[in-house]
Amino acid sequence: MSNIGDLQSLASSIAAVTSPFRNYLHDLYEKYRSLNEGTVADYIPELALAKPEWFGICIVTPEGQVFEVGDCDRLFTIQSISKAFVFGLALEDHGREYVNSKVSVEPTGEAFNSIVLDEATNRPYNPMVNAGAIATADLINGQNSTERLKRLLEMFKRYTGREHDINVPVFLSEKATGYRNRAMAYLMLNFGMVSNKIDETLDLYFQQCSILVNAKDLAMMAATLANGGVNPVTHERAIDERYVQDVISVMLTCGMYDASGEWAYRVGMPAKSGVGGGILAVVPGKLGIGTFSPPLDAKGNSVRGIRVCEDLSTDFGLHLFNVAKPERNLQEWIAGGEGINDW
Amino acid sequence: MPKVVSIHSYRGGTGKSNFTANLATTAAALGNRVGVVDTDVPSPGIHNLFGLEPEQMGKTLNSYLWGESSIEDAAYDVSDNVGIEGAGKLFLVPSSVKADDIARILKDGYDVRLMNDGFRSLVKALQLDYLFIDTHPGLSKETFLSIAISHVLLLILRPDKQDYQGTAVVMDVARQLNVRKMLLVINKAHSKLNPDALKQKVEETYAETVAGLFPLSEDIVQLASEGVFCVKYPDHPVSQEFRKVAQQIAEV
Numbered sequence: 240m241s242n243i244g245d246l247q248s249l250a251s252s253i254a255a256v257t258s259p260f261r262n263y264l265h266d267l268y269e270k271y272r273s274l275n276e277g278t279v280a281d282y283i284p285e286l287a288l289a290k291p292e293w294f295g296i297c298i299v300t301p302e303g304q305v306f307e308v309g310d311c312d313r314l315f316t317i318q319s320i321s322k323a324f325v326f327g328l329a330l331e332d333h334g335r336e337y338v339n340s341k342v343s344v345e346p347t348g349e350a351f352n353s354i355v356l357d358e359a360t361n362r363p364y365n366p367m368v369n370a371g372a373i374a375t376a377d378l379i380n381g382q383n384s385t386e387r388l389k390r391l392l393e394m395f396k397r398y399t400g401r402e403h404d405i406n407v408p409v410f411l412s413e414k415a416t417g418y419r420n421r422a423m424a425y426l427m428l429n430f431g432m433v434s435n436k437i438d439e440t441l442d443l444y445f446q447q448c449s450i451l452v453n454a455k456d457l458a459m460m461a462a463t464l465a466n467g468g469v470n471p472v473t474h475e476r477a478i479d480e481r482y483v484q485d486v487i488s489v490m491l492t493c494g495m496y497d498a499s500g501e502w503a504y505r506v507g508m509p510a511k512s513g514v515g516g517g518i519l520a521v522v523p524g525k526l527g528i529g530t531f532s533p534p535l536d537a538k539g540n541s542v543r544g545i546r547v548c549e550d551l552s553t554d555f556g557l558h559l560f561n562v563a564k565p566e567r568n569l570q571e572w573i574a575g576g577e578g579i580n581d582w
Numbered sequence: 583m584p585k586v587v588s589i590h591s592y593r594g595g596t597g598k599s600n601f602t603a604n605l606a607t608t609a610a611a612l613g614n615r616v617g618v619v620d621t622d623v624p625s626p627g628i629h630n631l632f633g634l635e636p637e638q639m640g641k642t643l644n645s646y647l648w649g650e651s652s653i654e655d656a657a658y659d660v661s662d663n664v665g666i667e668g669a670g671k672l673f674l675v676p677s678s679v680k681a682d683d684i685a686r687i688l689k690d691g692y693d694v695r696l697m698n699d700g701f702r703s704l705v706k707a708l709q710l711d712y713l714f715i716d717t718h719p720g721l722s723k724e725t726f727l728s729i730a731i732s733h734v735l736l737l738i739l740r741p742d743k744q745d746y747q748g749t750a751v752v753m754d755v756a757r758q759l760n761v762r763k764m765l766l767v768i769n770k771a772h773s774k775l776n777p778d779a780l781k782q783k784v785e786e787t788y789a790e791t792v793a794g795l796f797p798l799s800e801d802i803v804q805l806a807s808e809g810v811f812c813v814k815y816p817d818h819p820v821s822q823e824f825r826k827v828a829q830q831i832a833e834v
Contacts, residue, residue, distance in 0.1 A: 249726060250758045256695050257730040265699050307695070575760070582584050582705055 259581035277534030277542035283412035289533035295454035299462035318513030326366040329378040361430035367493040397477035410449035454531040462527025507558030518544035592748025603631035610670035614711040626677035633663035765793040
């Protein structure tokens with residue numbers, strides 16, 4: 240019997256390679272690999288080492304099918320993408336009401352590193368800007384810094400299905416140069432919005448940003464959210480299903496820095512980007528998308544990643560509010576069929 | 583829409599490469615732009631039939647799979663070598679015959695996704711009407727891939743018990759991979775066998791169409807070694823049978 244299982248599993252892995260949907264992704268990859276716009280983040284030397292030509296697109300379905308093109312195994316630091324997931328863990332630790340009392344969910348329209356708090360409540364605007372992310376990291380439970388970090392890493396493991404390491408040079412550089420983040424933390428301490436274990440919380444924040452992931456991890460994390468919080472391959476629950484909507488909705492309104500409004504309008508997929516070059520996008524119930532390409536636009540979002548998400552949204556009608564019949568039917572392209580001309 | 587045709591047999595010695603060369607040449611002679619990829623990386627050979635000598639090969643399929651070249655750069659126009667005239671063109675992407683290269687690809691393997699992407703790039707770059715994939719006998723990663731992407735899978739078998747069993751195995755795999763169309767070809771049929779009865783028996787056994795039946799003949803073996811048979815002897819019954827198979831593929 241095991242032979243039949245092996246045959247099926249080999250057939251399914253081959254099907255993922257030859258699926259019209261993967262062929263479509265390969266065409267997207269070819270279309271945008273020559274796009275030489277944007278600049279690689281260089282505010283710390285470790286990030287500047289990234290090569291502009293690195294490019295990977297990975298998509299995972301809620302059924303656990305994985306479609307990969309390009310550099311999907313190359314590791315990079317997760318950076319701001321971590322913020323959405325740490326927000327989810329804070330919600331699990333404290334519940335919605337308490338977390339909302341510490342961090343608002345209002346888009347700022349300001350840059351991610353702006354030093355601005357809501358004047359009426361002194362709360363940082365949302366968990367996706369640095370101030371809000373630091374306040375969120377402060378909420379992560381644990382006896383000490385080791386346990387808090389361990390809980391974060393275990394959470395990411397539930398989402399991706401594999402162990403994660405921290406890029407120590409990136410962490411140390413962020414820590415050594417993070418004056419602005421330190422200033423924000425003290426400003427929030429001044430208003431009583433964060434606890435007084437500032438150094439420990441900032442370390443945790445810099446560590447969460449330095450976690451190493453690849454495009455496949457991002458796609459798996461996105462697919463886990465798209466699948467109601469359960470990893471579609473390991474079938475392990477990564478987040479309480481009640482809070483999936485919290486994470487996804489904040490991604491939609493605040494996930495793409497100060498380009499979030501235009502992103503929601505044009506692409507309509509809840510997404511989170513990081514200065515390491517990653518973009519993670521969720522199409523609830525349908526797809527998890529992970530892209531990796533280090534050159535960033537002026538707002539800090541990966542140039543190729545944006546284009547890939549735009550095309551996917553348009554071609555398959557994946558905008559959350561789309562009701563028109565798309566040019567291509569997603570299920571047909573994934574399953575493959577007679578009528579599809581992907582040659 | 584371009585058509586991808588894989589030619590496969592479960593066991594070696596069925597005349598697969600010879601058949602592929604003749605069928606591809608027949609399709610090119612009918613005015614089509616045709617590509618042939620030799621994915622038989624462990625034991626490449628079809629280049630001989632197209633008159634491409636190892637010393638003329640710069641880039642090969644191996645170079646592409648190792649990221650050293652594009653697949654188009656490993657494609658050789660062999661139309662003149664086989665005597666294609668008119669609008670038709672015939673291109674070959676050979677596998678390397680260097681022992682070191684074969685050892686390297688067997689030892690290190692390669693990313694099967696690259697093979698899939700390469701087939702598509704080749705079809706686009708050379709504007710092919712047909713892509714024929716000559717495979718390694720038996721079941722392997724590249725066999726699975728070529729079966730899965732093919733519009734038509736041609737299975738070659740000889741009328742003997744070992745081939746009958748092996749062909750059934752390949753057909754199981756092909757159905758698992760949702761192959762779009764399967765056609766059977768009987769090769770090396772002994773002259774004592776009744777062709778119609780043989781064809782009927784095979785079709786009943788496998789519930790698939792026999793697209794062609796080719797006799798076992800020393801004459802053909804001898805003539806075939808000199809190049810592509812169907813160009814040299816276009817009026818021979820065997821060449822007519824190739825045109826019949828090409829016609830059935832065109833109608834898929």
